[in-house]
Amino acid sequence: MAELKQSEIAKLAGVSQATVSRVLKGNPQVNEEMRRRVLAVVQELGYVPDARAQSLRSQRTHLLGLVVHRSPEALAGDPFFSALIAAIIDHASKHDYHLCVDTARTARSQRAIYEELLRTRRVDGLILVESETRDRRIERLSSEGFPFVLIGRYEPEDAIYSVDNDNIGAAYMATEYLIRTGRRRIAYIGGPAGLTVTRDRLQGYKSALEACGIPYDPRLVVFAEFSERSAAGAMTELLSQSPPPDAVIGLDDVIAAGAMREAKRYGLHIPEEIAFIGFNDSPLCRYVEPSLTSIAVDIPTLAGRATETLIALIEGRTPDAPKRQIVPARLVKRESA
Amino acid sequence: MAELKQSEIAKLAGVSQATVSRVLKGNPQVNEEMRRRVLAVVQELGYVPDARAQSLRSQRTHLLGLVVHRSPEALAGDPFFSALIAAIIDHASKHDYHLCVDTARTARSQRAIYEELLRTRRVDGLILVESETRDRRIERLSSEGFPFVLIGRYEPEDAIYSVDNDNIGAAYMATEYLIRTGRRRIAYIGGPAGLTVTRDRLQGYKSALEACGIPYDPRLVVFAEFSERSAAGAMTELLSQSPPPDAVIGLDDVIAAGAMREAKRYGLHIPEEIAFIGFNDSPLCRYVEPSLTSIAVDIPTLAGRATETLIALIEGRTPDAPKRQIVPARLVKRESA
DNA sequence: GCTATAATAGAAATCGTATTCTGAGGGAGC
DNA sequence: GCTCCCTCAGAATACGATTTCTATTATAGC
Numbered sequence: 261m262a263e264l265k266q267s268e269i270a271k272l273a274g275v276s277q278a279t280v281s282r283v284l285k286g287n288p289q290v291n292e293e294m295r296r297r298v299l300a301v302v303q304e305l306g307y308v309p310d311a312r313a314q315s316l317r318s319q320r321t322h323l324l325g326l327v328v329h330r331s332p333e334a335l336a337g338d339p340f341f342s343a344l345i346a347a348i349i350d351h352a353s354k355h356d357y358h359l360c361v362d363t364a365r366t367a368r369s370q371r372a373i374y375e376e377l378l379r380t381r382r383v384d385g386l387i388l389v390e391s392e393t394r395d396r397r398i399e400r401l402s403s404e405g406f407p408f409v410l411i412g413r414y415e416p417e418d419a420i421y422s423v424d425n426d427n428i429g430a431a432y433m434a435t436e437y438l439i440r441t442g443r444r445r446i447a448y449i450g451g452p453a454g455l456t457v458t459r460d461r462l463q464g465y466k467s468a469l470e471a472c473g474i475p476y477d478p479r480l481v482v483f484a485e486f487s488e489r490s491a492a493g494a495m496t497e498l499l500s501q502s503p504p505p506d507a508v509i510g511l512d513d514v515i516a517a518g519a520m521r522e523a524k525r526y527g528l529h530i531p532e533e534i535a536f537i538g539f540n541d542s543p544l545c546r547y548v549e550p551s552l553t554s555i556a557v558d559i560p561t562l563a564g565r566a567t568e569t570l571i572a573l574i575e576g577r578t579p580d581a582p583k584r585q586i587v588p589a590r591l592v593k594r595e596s597a
Numbered sequence: 598m599a600e601l602k603q604s605e606i607a608k609l610a611g612v613s614q615a616t617v618s619r620v621l622k623g624n625p626q627v628n629e630e631m632r633r634r635v636l637a638v639v640q641e642l643g644y645v646p647d648a649r650a651q652s653l654r655s656q657r658t659h660l661l662g663l664v665v666h667r668s669p670e671a672l673a674g675d676p677f678f679s680a681l682i683a684a685i686i687d688h689a690s691k692h693d694y695h696l697c698v699d700t701a702r703t704a705r706s707q708r709a710i711y712e713e714l715l716r717t718r719r720v721d722g723l724i725l726v727e728s729e730t731r732d733r734r735i736e737r738l739s740s741e742g743f744p745f746v747l748i749g750r751y752e753p754e755d756a757i758y759s760v761d762n763d764n765i766g767a768a769y770m771a772t773e774y775l776i777r778t779g780r781r782r783i784a785y786i787g788g789p790a791g792l793t794v795t796r797d798r799l800q801g802y803k804s805a806l807e808a809c810g811i812p813y814d815p816r817l818v819v820f821a822e823f824s825e826r827s828a829a830g831a832m833t834e835l836l837s838q839s840p841p842p843d844a845v846i847g848l849d850d851v852i853a854a855g856a857m858r859e860a861k862r863y864g865l866h867i868p869e870e871i872a873f874i875g876f877n878d879s880p881l882c883r884y885v886e887p888s889l890t891s892i893a894v895d896i897p898t899l900a901g902r903a904t905e906t907l908i909a910l911i912e913g914r915t916p917d918a919p920k921r922q923i924v925p926a927r928l929v930k931r932e933s934a
Numbered sequence: 935g936c937t938a939t940a941a942t943a944g945a946a947a948t949c950g951t952a953t954t955c956t957g958a959g960g961g962a963g964c
Numbered sequence: 965g966c967t968c969c970c971t972c973a974g975a976a977t978a979c980g981a982t983t984t985c986t987a988t989t990a991t992a993g994c
Binding site: 935936937938939940941942943944945946947948949950951952953954955956957958959960961962963964 | 965966967968969970971972973974975976977978979980981982983984985986987988989990991992993994
């Protein structure tokens, strides 16, 4: 298979290379006869333009970058990300964009990745997931006018484009649901304390308590890593209190399930003595015993909004969406609460 | 932030653009004094070369493509893929490569994606996952000499580079383990019949039966989609037989767990009356009741071998690995078997 | 019949970097 | 003092497409 380029096609079709380009780009000022001749050769040889040359010339790579702030190990078992990635690809491909995924485990490599993707113009825009609450790099992206969208929340609210699950509302909903069903000592197991999700859900939790006139007890709030073991540790801590909690909200299904398993080990009856609610509605929920009530994050919508907004920014259109978009979550009731 | 390019740097450093390029590429034939001057300006302005121009000039994009033959919906809940993607990125970044992920749900879009990524030279090489047993496109890639590696198996065995979990061996191990613990009517629930994994594991299953002198009963082999519901349906079919199976091997943890749940609904005791073994050792396994014995696929190794081999191919080195690499799996014993 | 205008296609410039080609200068060797 | 070679840096070219500029031809309008 010979290396094909427009000049070869041009020679074979007996036209200039410029004409080949015009035909392929659908430029209207080209005669029907020429167009036919060129297309015939293109079809015959199966010529496809070189994306690298197009990128350089047009200053567009048609690549979106997804940067995930987690180590490979932490990412490994998480179904949230396969869903997110799949959904982004789905939307991007409709607009003829591709997706480049990078992970940033250490702070140093994070910086490197931003440099690498952005300054080298390797991608046209960035989707950022799971950033810290305040992030110097995000401000730099913003001040340089680089197109990017955050999945998650950022302050100040309308400084940048972001799409977020309604974490505050969702945690409020979960907490209120527990209160309505008679729970009074509701615990919250967060993830790493620096993460925005951890804090937002904590806020929703507190608001619901307050709205229902239940005093906030800081001893009922603990933090864990994204692992079963860490969740179990957090649960042990909670159970050491007297009286122990009668309900637990976990930041994550894995955390909630880990905590629930620990409670079972202590001989507690679920949901009679203690109820559990997780987040993400992962496959896990249907399989644990008792099945886990969970808040379902609407990933396709989240990914869709983020992708569409980003592409609009890249192409210079003003996104027809507010800077901060909030996607509602859904409570999926099962046996654990 | 002005648009920086080598010529600007050159002007400021009082050298030619060629010298700037040489300094940045570490070309040895450049005087120490020049090198210092250039680096000073580069540092000061934070110049980083344009990847698009480099791609065109060097004919290398430093992008690997990962093509997954599944719909976004099917991909959504699957932790296998986040693990795979994370592991590939991890290895690729060590060699200064990035990863572009694409999904191919329909046959038409599959073709389009191959064209798009390969013919446009958007990526330097391809990793393919979950292909069908025989695939016309793979033969084309091969005949065009395009660098690619398959995760999974392909026939003829040594026609292309592939890295595969030892599916035959793993299924053999699972089956033999069940037989050793006294099971006699062992069922197999595969995935879609066209997939190589489905067939390979079936083969391992059959071999183990034969080696242990247990006759093969085709009624004990059924196929399901990658969903809980489909798995439940398959299990119902198996339970309608007399005598029913006393053990089940599922292609997948989700399939195995779905089948197990169905068996519980029928009032069967696990593992006393019927045992279950799944594949992937996903988080799920530790949470189902009873916990699910599973074959752990060594994803980091799988991804690592595939990535290293691909990069070697791209860079024109002969991979120091056989064309067909097999990564051993591990039986993780839990309560269900 | 002559200019004005439109339609169309080729020539040439451009995107930013890597590399080959070329030439200047300096030291070694005789 | 001359050649030869070596080192090094600037000039020029190439990568493959897009787009502007330019030239040709045809048509219209008077």
